[in-house]
Amino acid sequence: MENTYLINLPTEILYHIFDYCDIETILLKLGRICKRLRTIVYQYNRFHVEFNERNIMSVRHLLHIVPNHSIVSLNMHLMKRWYEIFNDLVHKYKSRFTRLRYLRIPEVKDEHSKNLFTNENSIELISLKIDFIDTPNYAIFSKLSSMLTKLNVQKLFCKMLEYEAKDMSWPIPCKLTYLKLRSCLYSEYFLLLLQLPCLKILELEECIMETENMCTPSSNISFISQLTCLIITNCSVPIEYLRSLILETPKLRHLKLCYQKEIFKSVVDICDWEKFIRTELNFLDTCEFLVCYKIAPNDKINLQLILAPFLESFWVNEKRWFICCEYVLGYSTIVLYTVPMNFNFYYYGGVCYAISAKINNYHLIQRLHNNIWTDGLKIISLESNEIGDNGARDLALALRNNKTLTTLDLTRNKIGIPGAEYFFESLQSSLVKVSLEENRDSCHLVVEPVSRIKNDQSLTKFSLNKIHFNDVAAKYIADALQKNTVLIFSHHSNIFNRLLYIKTIEELDLTREGP
Known part of the structure; x- marks a missing residue:
């Protein structure tokens, strides 16, 4: 096979490689290999720029040589002077940012919100990610709303934003198609969808149930939602209320729900969940979920029995949704989740044994609190x-x-x-x-000799002098001797009573250490 070198690759493939490289690598390393690569580098127009405390000076220098209109992504890490640096960059290198589509900025404070993007009409964003450290107040949200209108944003990531209809009004018309928020009240869910008529993907960390008001006043509003994907990463909405959220979005095709709180009380609730998905959500293309419930420490655990409803044709053949059933050791918790695993298992760190509808046998895993797991x-x-x-x-x-x-x-x-x-x-x-x-009945001393007596047919003599005999231990020794014969003598009457029926006895040493 002929050797393929980087400089001989087609331009389209090189562009795909550049997409995974930082701006320093592309301009200072790849662009200096040869004339062809230098030409391709300066024609490339999908640069991703990332600022942090350590690279401010070097990236500023690169902005002098980066081609015009070629930066599509700008990531500003939380720095002491990020706001001043950002405004200076946009003003000084205006032509570099006319194609900027993806922007990530840290916390927007009141003093920032007054002038952010005020004078720059050349920027039109597709995606805006704001890493609020604290919950934004009304003034900041008002500025955010005007920014959405001005910048034509379609995707908004606000991890700490808690939506409240009385304080927050979205721009009209609002072109958002993707929205990620910290939380939304259950009773205001439909109002949120009504204010965002183009929204297709909604990701919430929580949909909050109000204890004093469990009704949904906004559900009487007549509209057709465009929502196709709903993600709730820390769901606490009971099934009967979740049904109203889902059935009012007829175009929904992708659902992801993670129940990290103990909403489910027993395996009966799990069966209700399974029936709900089978009957009410049959229109979904993909369904990912994680549900759990606690059991008493002394309850009998049968993972295969719990998993059985999810092995039927609807799940395995028709939908191809494979479910894993897991017992978290030390937490007395049963967890059911779809595989492949796309959930944060922070609350269920530790060692687990599990059975999967896809693997169909038991396996042992260890899941750490940073969601790394291994078998x-x-x-x-x-x-x-x-x-x-x-x-x-x-x-x-x-x-x-x-x-x-x-x-x-x-x-x-x-x-x-x-x-x-x-x-x-x-x-x-x-x-x-x-x-x-x-453990009980000195099992670590009894089981090894029992196993040897059962399985070693050449055995003619065996010492049990370390075992503290009781009825349980005597029973297991006697049962083992039915499969292997040795000579026995002892002052333990319970042993003799259980061994009277053994036909052939060769030699068993039951002497004890000491007097």
Whole structure:
């Protein structure tokens, strides 16, 4: 195959490469390789400029040589003098910013809002992102409204903006097609859509339910919303109220909801959610959701049973929406979510075992608070998580498919001999070291000999001198001896009572250490 070099690539491909490079790399490095690349660099008209405290001087210098009308994106980080620097740039290098379409600026204060964009009529933005640190007041929103009209903005990102209809009025007509806000009152949701007739994508962190007013006075307004995508990243709206939000937007095709609060109380609520999506949201092209509920620490956990409704043809074949069911160890929490995972799991950090409709077997993962997760775990500590025998069973199933784990600490987890057995059966051919100290019935001492007696047919002598026998331990030893025969003698009457039916006995040493 003939070698392909950068300088020989077609111009269109080089432009795509430039889109992922900063302005310094394009002008000072790629533009100095050869005459052809220099010509292509100075014809390129999609520069993205980013200002921060460390690069102010160098980027200012580059603006002297950057071609006119070629900057499409400007990102101003939070700096002490960002406002003065921005106004100076726009005034001094006016011709460079006539094609500016994407602007990100930090907090807009009252003194900034008076003159921001006042004298610059040449800028027309497509996207404006304002990183408010504090909730903007009425005066700032009024200025923002006039900016939207003046700059012809279509996409607005205001992470800290909390919409309130009585204080905020959008420009008329408003051309926004994308809007991201901090929150909106449930009762004012329809008013927001009414004021933004072109809006197609709405992203809210919260849709707030008012405890004193659960009705929707704005829902009687007759209009046809153009909304096609709704995202609520921290949803607390119950299903019966969520239905009214969704069904009033007939063009909605993409829905993403993340319930990080404990709105759901049991698996019954999950079934209601599944029925709601199946019957009310069948028109959706994509549906992403995360729902959860708490369980009692001693409840039996059957992830396969919880996942079963989401394995039917509607989900797997017709919609191709695959659901994962997860138990968060230490939090006694069941989580259901769509895969691939596109949610912030900040509230559910830790070790989890899960089963997915797509993978269809148990797997073990660790999700950190920064939303990084991995199934390539080497060391896991689950000390004092009240896992119990049922949790041990499912955790053992998850470990069967894990090829990287070396150490698992299950100290003080109320695991008995039945639960411990799951681990020894699942990990017989594995080098995983499992710590089961300080659990019930001295399971860490009983299970290993039980496993050896069951599986080692060549065994003729075995010492149990460290075991503290009780009825549970005696039962498991006796059951194991039905599959392997050895000679027994002991002063433990409960052992003999359970072993009377064993036909062939060769040798079992039950002597104890000490007197």
